Amino acid sequence: MIKVFITDDHYMVVEGIRSLLEGEPDIELMGSASNAASCMAFLQKQEPDVLLLDISLPDGNGIDLCRDIRTLYPGVSILGLSTFNQASFIREMMDNGASGYILKNATRKELTEAIHMASIGKTYMAFEVAKTLHAAEKSAAENVLLSRREKEVLALLAHGLTNHEIAGKLFISPNTVDTYRKSLLSKLNAKNTADLIRIAFLQKLIDQ
Numbered sequence: 001m002i003k004v005f006i007t008d009d010h011y012m013v014v015e016g017i018r019s020l021l022e023g024e025p026d027i028e029l030m031g032s033a034s035n036a037a038s039c040m041a042f043l044q045k046q047e048p049d050v051l052l053l054d055i056s057l058p059d060g061n062g063i064d065l066c067r068d069i070r071t072l073y074p075g076v077s078i079l080g081l082s083t084f085n086q087a088s089f090i091r092e093m094m095d096n097g098a099s100g101y102i103l104k105n106a107t108r109k110e111l112t113e114a115i116h117m118a119s120i121g122k123t124y125m126a127f128e129v130a131k132t133l134h135a136a137e138k139s140a141a142e143n144v145l146l147s148r149r150e151k152e153v154l155a156l157l158a159h160g161l162t163n164h165e166i167a168g169k170l171f172i173s174p175n176t177v178d179t180y181r182k183s184l185l186s187k188l189n190a191k192n193t194a195d196l197i198r199i200a201f202l203q204k205l206i207d208q
Contacts, residue, residue, distance in 0.1 A: 001026055001027070001028050002026055002027050002028065002049045002050060002115060002116070002119045003028050003030050003048045003049045003050070004021065004027055004028065004029050004030060004048055004049065004050045004051075004052065004115060005029075005030045005031060005032065005033070005039075005042065005048035005050075005051050005052070006018075006029070006031075006032040006033070006051075006052045006081075007032065007033045007034075007035075007036070007038075007039040007051065007052065007053050007054060007057070007062075007065075008032065008034070008052070008053075008054040008057075008081060009034045009035060009054065009057055009058050010054075013054075013081075013104055014032045016104075017029075017052065017111065018032075020108045020111055020112075021111070021112070024112055027112065027115060030046065030048050034058070035057050035058050035059045035060070036057050036059050036060035036062075036065045037059055037060075039051075039053075039065065039069075040065075040068075040069075043069065043072070043073055043076070047073055047075055047076055048076060049076070049077065049118075049119045050076075050077050050078075050079060050099075050115050050118045050119050051069065051076050051077070051078045051079070052079050052081045052102075053065065053066055053069075053078050053079065053080060053081055053098075054081050054082065055080060055081070055082040055084060055089055055093065056082070056084075062080070062082075062093070063089075063092045063093055063096050064096070066078050066080070066093060066096045066097055066098050067096040067097055069097075070096070070097030077099040077118040077119060077121065078097060078098045078099060078118075079098065079099060079100045079101070079102055079114050079115070079118050079124070080093035080094075080098045080100065080101040080102070081102060081104060082101070082103065082104065083103065083104050083105075094123075095191075099117070099118040099121070099122070099123055099124065100114050100117065100118055100123055100124030100125060100126075101124075101125060101126070102114050102124070102126050103126060103128060106126060110126050114126070144187050144188060144203075144205075146184070146187065146205070149170070149180060150180055150183060150184055150187075151205075152170060153166060153170070153177060153180040153181060153184065154184055154196075154200055154205065154206055155206055156169060156170075157181065157184075157193060157196070157197060158197050158200065158201075158206045163177045163178055163181070181193065181196075184196055188200065188203075188205075
């Protein structure tokens with residue numbers, strides 16, 4: 001049985017989710033909180049498997065609360081819940097430990113699928129949300145100008161070469177390769193090398 005808890009200050013949203021989850025044989029709704037303080041008070045006593053967390057709360061920021069909960073209660077998987085289908089909110093929520101992001105107009109199928117995936121440690125992204133992120137990344141990439149050397153380094157990173165191996169192929173120092181790598185991370189707004197390669201593939205900056 002997957003235990004679910006909701007933190008949202010809108011009564012109609014909570015009741016809507018409750019009605020969507022009614023009848024699901026393997027999902028148990030433990031209750032709800034209308035603010036950050038009540039949510040934390042509940043978690044001190046019981047831990048759900050999945051927490052549906054609104055981004056905007058009357059006494060705090062859901063994004064910051066997500067980070068705090070993931071630190072204090074690492075066993076709780078969090079799904080961001082919002083009316084905001086904006087790349088900046090989605091990225092921040094995911095960067096702060098959320099296992100997914102769903103909109104408040106989600107269907108029963110989307111909601112239950114998100115809960116099931118989060119409960120087993122997987123990431124869920126609704127189609128609309130994924131589309132928003134993809135569009136934002138595409139727009140950012142269209143404005144990115146890479147030098148010839150940066151393109152060479154990016155291609156070699158995509159093939160799994162280390163800084164030292166790339167340095168040997170391009171006849172430059174490993175420190176210079178690292179400088180190019182950091183520049184690429186910054187230009188493509190990537191968190192690490194794996195994220196850099198993912199974004200580069202999406203934006204067709206490198207071939208698969």
